Amino acid sequence: MNQILQVEGLELALVGVEPQIRERKAAASVPKPKDTPLETPPDFARLVTDASLADILVFRWAEAQRCFRADAHLSAVVMMGSIIEGVLPHKAEHHMKAADQAKAAPREKTGAVKPIQDWSLSSLIDVAHEAGWLQGDVKRFSHALRESRNIVHPYVQRLSKDRPDGDTCRICWQVVRAAVADLLEVDKQAGGVAQP
Known part of the structure; x- marks a missing residue:
């Protein structure tokens, strides 16, 4: 009392x-800060051969959690989407043969595959699934995360009328974790580390 x-x-x-x-x-x-410790990031050095990119991904993993704890839900979703957007281009770059052979690979009018930096996140997700790097369910949910992340653009948010909340963040977090787990499993089966 x-x-x-x-x-x-x-x-x-x-x-x-x-x-x-x-x-x-x-x-x-x-008010007490949320007591739960930050979730330890995966070993991004196993996913990407570029040490500076691995450091960026570790930072964004923690930043996404800090945003979520601060109830900055839109920022958290954007950070989560950026993790996928950081890992998939690297994977495609280092497995160009598989990426180029995918029907989902974006092409120039000449039929040549576009440079990786010109691929959309949507194309990257589709190619990752087609190449066997992401399971079907993770592909579908990754597209949902991509759509949620796209409301970083105010015009898109106005049209969609979406406002991410805690539930959105929890769902998106599971998608990021599942995508990273799929990619780590593929690399594990290929010999344990990202292949340059």
């Missing part, structure tokens, strides 16, 4: 056997 009253500058005290409310110094309760 006193925890409730202390915010108002009051307390309940017993004087003999009689309870009395008396004034005391008001104490605003400070």
